[in-house]
Amino acid sequence: MTEQELLQKADAFIDANINQIVQDIKTIVDIPSVKSAPQPGAPFGTEIRRALTAALGIAERMGFHTVNCDDYLGYAELEGERSEYIGTIAHLDVVPAGNGWHTDPYDMTVVNGYLMGRGVIDNKGPLILTYYMAAFFRDLGAKLPYSLRMMAGCDEESGMEDVKYYIAHNPQPVFLFTPDSEFPLCNGEKGHLDGNFTSRRFENGVIAAFTGGFATNAVPDAATVLLRCDASRCPAAERITVTATDEGTRIDAVGVGGHASHAEGTVNAIGVLADYLLEHDLVTPEERDYLTVVSLLCRDHLGRSLGVDCDDGIFPPLSIIGGTMRMEDGVMKQSFDSRYPTNITGTQLAEKLAAVAHRYGVEVTDVSESVPFYIEADKPEIQACLNAYNDIRGLNGKPFTMGGGTYARHFQNAISFGTEIPAEPLPDFVGKIHTANEGIGIERLKMSLKVYILALYRLMQIDFTGDAS
Template structure:
């Protein structure tokens, strides 16, 4: 069969199986699969939610006729046998970030409205994973020779530490090539380095700021934050995006409403932590110890290119470094601020640590590197990258070119891979549809359909290549 026949077969499969595809997505979205290490146990290394979602995904794959394996709750896979044991892989993740505030739709069920599916995981990454799994099933039904075994990997720890793939590498060999439907189209051939840090102040004596909580996860621009301070509300001015509430007994509550955004695209967000830090400093709602920390924190959260804290840089592949201050809270009388930086090849992790530590030492704070991923790069003229790119162009007629990102996907954890869809960021969504990691996360059904056809054709084209380890 030729490529036109493949596209036609994919279209027919989608039209016939869309109710089942939507039902599979709903089954997974209904499971609140956020990490909960406090509740971890045998077979549930990341907590019961991710383990339950992983088991549900494997049940779906088994129902399609695939041979499935659950790796003690860390990760699982479904295989479609080929003529050789050499593998082409797809990997998606069944864990999600917490729902967080601001939802107008139920976060853990699928709501269909005006051609969109809304719910946590519909976009990141349960919806795309189901679509890609069905693409693998569709490929298995085509009258063609499959040179390579297909393996679909279901991760359970992508949103935090990717310990699931660490486990996988300890027990299994990598596929010859793998892609993940967990980013944007067309084809992403490189990912910036990932660097998380934790900044802890000295213990604050006689504090003015009694509470300060902001953000939900380290890897997002915080959309909400709140602080409780010693002050009189009558003496405080109003401010945009802030709500000032008299709590009585000389206390004032300050609530900030920013705009949540993924740390890979911090320019899309407005940091609620920044809003409160700016207000506290402008209105002298702090003692000298607190001021020293807040002035440093202001430099961190006010400049998403890292220039505020002296780590701004860029390279030819990835462009500029980015940084966000994702969460803040007070712990044992100390401020604890997290940071997430996506860094290009023009700086090293040691340089980031050195630059940050010198600044935190100067204010009596400590700096700890809590996550480190080196930059990942596959050349854009690689045959596998070109196969995916050609499938995208054939189905869409779009001329967007391969690119790199600041996000960290599973692709970087394998010897050769890429991230491939499902987002097409040049196509706008209605205002009521949120993005990944934000409230009212959603995805267009038409986008899922187009992605499905691209995946079927892309898998077909990958099967025609001479892979290095055949």
């Protein structure tokens, strides 16, 4: 079969199945699979476990053999001529919905040709595309040269313990892509350092409660503080609402949210609130010191205010954002999420942040790190995926590196590959990943599936094993 004939069959297959694809995406998007406390048989919470059951159920209905990897992760498999396998992996866990939705984030709807709901693009919709990519080749009737394994992860947003478990108990794929990024493809990811700026316990402070953000890897669009003071001390200000309550004075701040790896144009609501409290001298000296660190963190996503900005010329410059603020028993914790290039190490970055914090009596705690990774773009498997996208779109796109972190960094030979295209504008009612009104167009789904079909066809022709037979 020529590639032209393959693509003609792909077009017919996609058109015949697109309505069922949309319905299958809805089945799993409608489950609010945000990480919660572990339960027996549900290491990442019952809703994520329910989403895994539903996703494997879809694969079983489609006729695939499925495996549940002790509730950490599941996969559907299409047996090939070899036991060695090419893998795909997408994730079922999602960040919380947040504020500002025009539709129910957990009741997926189609609005003017766009699927709307939390996870439609990050990353439940792309998971379903991998199932239908496999179904296309199964329906052709001949075995593929390699087996194909479509994995459904459960902990991508919160630490990737799922793939760590999987890799410890399973052989690595000869190649893997995760449809959890942008086209044309990403062959390198910055290092990732996260942790908390933690205060000392405030005794007799003005701040009674402070909350903000819904995920450590997202710029918060809302934050709230409750003060033990009279509302008359709190003047009006942009992005600020002051409300007198029986418990004290509540102050709400509104920002502009976004993903930690794409913080350009965001306004951190926690930073807005911290700056307001500092500007109007509404807190104790000890609280002022802590909020100064928070302000420095939230003021500049490139880390210049903290003195940690750097750029290696390979990856995008270092970025750092404040994600969530929590206060418990008088102790405040402001999370930070940094994506760093190769001219600084995670240890060096942590030391610099600790030095800034120390000047204000603040401690850096709960630090964790993932080192950068990079795969040369001239490898045949990278070119197979890249050229599949360019050939379908009639473009000349180049591989890129990014600050986002995907499952790809945990595998020996892997990339992230679609389905976002930031350069192509979305309608005003459609949001991006980790924002309100997350959406993806049906035409994007159809195009992406066609790209994946062509890419897999070419990948299957590569000798990954060194066995010429």
